[in-house]
Amino acid sequence: MNAPAVEVTETAHRRSGGRLGRKAMRGAPIASFPALIRQIPAYQMVPDEAVELIHQESLLILEEVGCEFRDDEAIALWKAAGADVSETRVRIDRALLMELVSKVPPEFTLNARNPERTVRVGGKNSIFVPMYGAPYVRDLDNNRRYGSLADLNNFHKLAYMAPALHSSSSVICEPMEIAVPKRHLHIIHSALKHSDKPFMGIVTSKERAEDTMAMAGIVFGEEFVRDNPVLVSITNCNSPLVWDATMLDAMKVYARSNQPLILAPFALCGASTSASAVGAVAQVNAEALAGVAFTQLLRPGSPQIYGQFMVTVDMKTGAPMGGTPEAAQMMYLMGALARKYRLPWRTSGFHVGSKLNDAQAGYEANMLMHAAILAGANYIWHSAGWLEAGLTCGYSKFATDCEQLVGWYKYAGGLPFDDFKEAMAAIREVGPQGHFLGTQHTLEHFESAFFMPSIMDFNSFEQWKAEGAKDHDTRGREKARNMLADYEEPKLDEGIAEGLKDLIARREEKLPDTIS
Amino acid sequence: MADDEIILSELSDDELVQQMHDDLYDGLKEEIEEGTQILLERGWAPYKVLTEALVEGMRIVGEDFRDGILFVPEVLLSANAMKAGMFILRPLLAATGAPKQGKMVIGTVKGDIHDIGKNLVGMMMEGAGFDVIDLGINNAVEKYLDAIEQHQPDIIGMSALLTTTMPYMKVVIDTMKEKGIRDDYVVLVGGAPLNEEFGKAVGADAYCRDAAVAVETAKDFMKRKHNVRIS
Ligand code: B12
Numbered sequence: 001m002n003a004p005a006v007e008v009t010e011t012a013h014r015r016s017g018g019r020l021g022r023k024a025m026r027g028a029p030i031a032s033f034p035a036l037i038r039q040i041p042a043y044q045m046v047p048d049e050a051v052e053l054i055h056q057e058s059l060l061i062l063e064e065v066g067c068e069f070r071d072d073e074a075i076a077l078w079k080a081a082g083a084d085v086s087e088t089r090v091r092i093d094r095a096l097l098m099e100l101v102s103k104v105p106p107e108f109t110l111n112a113r114n115p116e117r118t119v120r121v122g123g124k125n126s127i128f129v130p131m132y133g134a135p136y137v138r139d140l141d142n143n144r145r146y147g148s149l150a151d152l153n154n155f156h157k158l159a160y161m162a163p164a165l166h167s168s169s170s171v172i173c174e175p176m177e178i179a180v181p182k183r184h185l186h187i188i189h190s191a192l193k194h195s196d197k198p199f200m201g202i203v204t205s206k207e208r209a210e211d212t213m214a215m216a217g218i219v220f221g222e223e224f225v226r227d228n229p230v231l232v233s234i235t236n237c238n239s240p241l242v243w244d245a246t247m248l249d250a251m252k253v254y255a256r257s258n259q260p261l262i263l264a265p266f267a268l269c270g271a272s273t274s275a276s277a278v279g280a281v282a283q284v285n286a287e288a289l290a291g292v293a294f295t296q297l298l299r300p301g302s303p304q305i306y307g308q309f310m311v312t313v314d315m316k317t318g319a320p321m322g323g324t325p326e327a328a329q330m331m332y333l334m335g336a337l338a339r340k341y342r343l344p345w346r347t348s349g350f351h352v353g354s355k356l357n358d359a360q361a362g363y364e365a366n367m368l369m370h371a372a373i374l375a376g377a378n379y380i381w382h383s384a385g386w387l388e389a390g391l392t393c394g395y396s397k398f399a400t401d402c403e404q405l406v407g408w409y410k411y412a413g414g415l416p417f418d419d420f421k422e423a424m425a426a427i428r429e430v431g432p433q434g435h436f437l438g439t440q441h442t443l444e445h446f447e448s449a450f451f452m453p454s455i456m457d458f459n460s461f462e463q464w465k466a467e468g469a470k471d472h473d474t475r476g477r478e479k480a481r482n483m484l485a486d487y488e489e490p491k492l493d494e495g496i497a498e499g500l501k502d503l504i505a506r507r508e509e510k511l512p513d514t515i516s
Numbered sequence: 517m518a519d520d521e522i523i524l525s526e527l528s529d530d531e532l533v534q535q536m537h538d539d540l541y542d543g544l545k546e547e548i549e550e551g552t553q554i555l556l557e558r559g560w561a562p563y564k565v566l567t568e569a570l571v572e573g574m575r576i577v578g579e580d581f582r583d584g585i586l587f588v589p590e591v592l593l594s595a596n597a598m599k600a601g602m603f604i605l606r607p608l609l610a611a612t613g614a615p616k617q618g619k620m621v622i623g624t625v626k627g628d629i630h631d632i633g634k635n636l637v638g639m640m641m642e643g644a645g646f647d648v649i650d651l652g653i654n655n656a657v658e659k660y661l662d663a664i665e666q667h668q669p670d671i672i673g674m675s676a677l678l679t680t681t682m683p684y685m686k687v688v689i690d691t692m693k694e695k696g697i698r699d700d701y702v703v704l705v706g707g708a709p710l711n712e713e714f715g716k717a718v719g720a721d722a723y724c725r726d727a728a729v730a731v732e733t734a735k736d737f738m739k740r741k742h743n744v745r746i747s
Contacts, residue, residue, distance in 0.1 A: 135679045135709035174679045183680070204627075204680050238629050246627070271632050315587035317726065318636050391708055515627070515683055 032197065033163050033406075035119035036126045039414025042339065042376030045332035051340060054278060054333065058286040059094045066091035067241045067290040071248040077297040092290060100293035106342040108260065108303035110167075111230045113219050114196035114490065119166050121260075121305070121378050122344030126412065127166035128405050130159045130384035131351075132200065132234065134173040134393035138356070140481055142473070144392060147173030151393075152190050155385065157487045158398055158480060160195035164405035165384060167232070168195040170202065172385060173393045181511040184208040185504045188215050192500065196490040201233035201259065203250035209233070210253055211507060218499040227258050229303055232379070237265040237287040239272035243294070251291075255298040262379065263291035264307030264346045268320050269330075271313045277326045281333045284308050292343065305379050307346035308334045311389070314353075320389040322352035323364025328371035335375035346379035347372050349408075350401050351386045357396040357473045361387065365401070373412045396476030399483065400455055407451045419445060455479050524550050529558065533569050540573035541580075543593025545600045552601040562605045563614035566645060570601045571617075574643050582728055588636070595643025602645055617644070618738040621663045622673035623651030625684040630677035633707060633727075637673065640727040641734060646671075657688045661695070669701065670741065671734055674720075676707045686718040693719070702737040704730060 016022055044051075066089045069075055075085055081100075084091040107122030119127050137147045155172040159165050168191045178186050184202040191199040192215065202208040212233075216225045224230075233254050235247040254261055265287045267273045273280035288306050295304050310330045311320045321327075331347045338345035349372040352364035372380050384401035385393035419441070426441035436442050455475045457464055464470075470478075524547065527535055532551060539547040548570075555565045577594045580586040586594075602617075609616075622638050624631050631653050638648045649667050651659055660672060672692075676682040685705050692698040698719075705720040715723030721737065724730040 176679060180680045180683055204678070244629055246629075268632060313588075315589065316581075316584050318588050318632060514687075515680070516687060 031160070031163065032117050032166065033409055035121070035166055036128075036164075036409050036412055038124045038126055038376065038412050040374075040412055042335055043332060043374040044336050045329060046336070050278075051333070051336045054282045054285060055337060055340065057282040058289060059097065061241075061283065061286040062092045062097060062290055063094065064091070065241065067243065067287065069243050069248060069294065071243075071245045073252070074243070074248045074294065077294070081297055090290070092293065097289060097293050100296040101289055101341055101343070103296045103300045104292060104304045104306075104343055105301065107344060108229055110198045110232065110260070111220065111224075111228055112196060112198045113192065113230075113492075117166070117197045119198065121303075123378075126376075126378045126380060128164055128349075128383040128409075129167040129200070129232075129379065129381040130155065130162075130165055130169045130172055130398070130401075131382045131386040131390070131393055132169050133171055133390055134385070134387075135176065136388070136392040137173050138387060138392050138394035138396070140395050140477055142396075142477065144355075146176040147393065148177055149175035149186055149190065151175070152187065153194055154395075154480075154484055155393060155398065156190050156194035158395075158402065158483055159384070160197060160490065161483050161487060162384065162402035162405070164409045165197070165402060167198045167200065167381075169381075170200040179511075179513045180515050181513070182508050184211060185215070185507055188212055189500055189504060192219055193492060193497070194489065196492075199231050201231045201250075201254060203233050203235055203247065205246065206249035206253060209250045213253060213257060213259070214503060215500060218503060219496055225257060225259070229258060229260050232260045232262060232305065234262045234264070234381075235291070237263070237291060239265050239267045239287060240283060241287060241290075243291060248294075251295060252298055255295040255302050255304075258299060258302050260303045260305055261291075261295060262305045262307065262346050262381070263288045263295070264305065264309050265291075266309040267311075268313045268318075269310055269326070270315065271318060273310075277330050278333070280310060281308075281330050281337075284310060285334070285337055289341075304343070305346045306338055306341065306343040307377070307379070309346075309348045309351075309382075310334075311351070320353065322354065322361075322389065323367035325367065328367055331368075331371045331375040331377070335377060339376065344378045346381055347375065347377040348382040349373075349377075349380045350384065350404075351382045351390065352397075353389050355388055355392070357387070357394050357400055357476050361397060362472075365404070369404070369408055373408055394476075395480040396473050398476075399480040400472070400476045403453050403455050403479070407453065410451055525554055529555070529560075533572075536569045537573040537576055540570065540594050540597055541577055541586075543590060543597050545597040548597040548601045549604060552604050556604075556608070561614075562608035562612055566602075566605050566609065566614070566617070570598055570605075571645055574598050574645070577643070578640075578728060578731065591643070592639050595639045598643045598645065602642070602647075606647070615742050616670070616738070617646055618671060618734060619647040619649070619667060619669040620671040620673055620734065621649045621651060621660065621667055621669040622675070623655040623659065623663075624653040624675045624677075625681050625688070626654055626656045627684065628676050628678050628681040629653045630675070630707070633677070634673075634675035637675070637706065637724075637727045637730045640731050644731045644735065646734065657691045660688050661691065664692075664697070664701065670738065671702045671704060673704045673706070673730070675705075677709060679709050682707065682710055682714065683718070685720065689719045702734070702741075704733060706730060 068088050070088050078090045079085045110119050112118045137151045138144050151173050152175050156168050159168040171187045201212045220230050265284045269280040273283050312324045314321050349369040350365040352361045354361035385398035387394045422441050426439050536551040581591045638650050642648045674685050703720045705715050706724045712723050722733050
């Protein structure tokens, strides 16, 4: 009856600097969150016996069918380790396999060039990593075109600015105008220059992997990068059951320097695995374990990332799909296996088939990220930008993903009880029929209590219309544009910057302009 | 009607051709072999069997694939049945001097191991009656040249899924030019990161966005080739 229009309880009495002060406080960029420490349990979708059954079947695949390792040195290493080898086919018995797998540390530290951005990966520690490999971009004007170095620079800048991204990836999009033999140098340079977060290596040839290590050496010190993880690289199994020479070459370079590899087969389920979610997991698990075991022949005890990137295939075209329920279910199975093996593990998130940052993209992304989080993944990669099954990186999608990651970071960080008492006091203070918008508790907590995304629009219809009735895709692009306008490059020691430039110049002199 | 009630040899020509269209649709290899034999025994010219029974049947399959009624595994089954019919017809077609459906050499270029798309294209081409020689993955220019010499194809198909390997298509085409054989063949290129412009830039005859377009384009080029010969 007599409830006042706005109720303001007694509030803290202090000056904040008025408009300017508040603006500075709200506008202060947070460069990065620490690695996420999961405070929610991992969800196990199937009983332990089912996990065990899949594990046993994977072991049988490697014992009976075996796996191809198409490289002489790899074959020699397997022979020396006592595996059953015929030509390039390697059959690995379970004792040998599990002994090798058990050498991998359950957690490791991934060093960044700025020590404040250094993260832990494994156990309860998880990181989000932006996408990789897009030939195309959907640009700030909503055009789809081949990526350029300017785009790549932009995505590295955005990755640097996004608080919930813990890595700059590497080739977020392809700088198509640069000659292929020289391209890797500029990709790595862009990541190192525009961001100070950990990054990813190049794997398309041994020489390019070595160049990546040389560049890392300039930044971190040659000694340091021989033993300490500073970059993570993806080597894909060619499912079913083939590790090819290119990937094995890259593995040799990186694992021998203690640089973690991701052994997480990218399987088009239904095309490169059987059309069964559990069957696909048994196969991919076998492939991943074989890859992990091989790295331990290269360097026992080297940190590695086990896992999967499994999508289902669109039987109308053969193309990979995005957020299907089975893709989510398979994440839970792989997560349970990873915990059984005590391995850090990777899965994807936010990887969609949609062409635009639209409703399809939103549904797909959410289906997968929710599962990745609940499944307890440690290296959640392809977490920003991904459209069209990886063919395109979208600015709008990138900005949206970065913002949504802040939400997922919070979600997985668990529910804080630290202000529970105060919250209970607030309900007593307000009583029936009042509201909480003006209470001291609300004032103190509103900024952190609930996620406040800026690209999502919750305005009144009229306000939204007055602002141009913009759809989500448009708002995402605007956000990306604004972020880029605010970007400030992180400091890089001048000697290091020169060193990188010198190395690139020297290598470019030697490398040809065309592939042959 | 349950299929075991149908006795192919008891059907009239028209009924049999209709039935073969259905059997192709259902991917029934043995029934297609049988139907092909029956039509030949009834004195049909091999070319007539090919066009009216098989190619027409696969046209229907292709249409429903395009419209999302049939799915990849089903189409592969149909293509396989078609291939079985073709196997019977091929020597007879050659002997009677019938216009060739065409021969294609296809492979993924050097440095690249992606082959799901290429395999689909190969199978769909076979389904359309083409003779397909699949070179597999990771093919250097020499492999294409050897295959050209050995198989004398009408069409060269190259696939690449990596931006780092797609420029290799130009290496192959330039080498063909150097050898003065470029214009003797139709060169089709494909793979998700490619596009029309890129296809032109490397000097291909056409870029095809998917397997169905590849079949249509290949048929088109074969038609033009035949027309040129006639005029
Ligand atoms: C499946 C897949 C793989 C599988 C391949 C399995 C196999 N046996 O082919 C695996 C996991 C092994 C793999 C490995 C790698 N991949 Co891959 N892969 C893909 C993926 C997801 C789908 C490709 C596919 O099969 N599509 C389905 C088929 C049906 O479509 P399609 O190939 O486009 O073919 C159709 C048309 O293009 C056309 N067509 C195709 N070929 C031809 C040929 C002719 C003549 C004609 C007329 C038409 C035609 O018709 C086809 C049928 O309709 C793509 C992303 C994407 N969305 O395309 C990435 C992608 C191509 N891969 C990529 C990368 C980076 C790699 C790796 C380097 C990753 C790594 N670090 O390990 C390795 C390379 C390994 C090597 N040595 O080459 C990048 C390429 C990026 C780039 N900038 O170059 C992509 C874009 C994904 C990404 N964003 O990272 N990959």
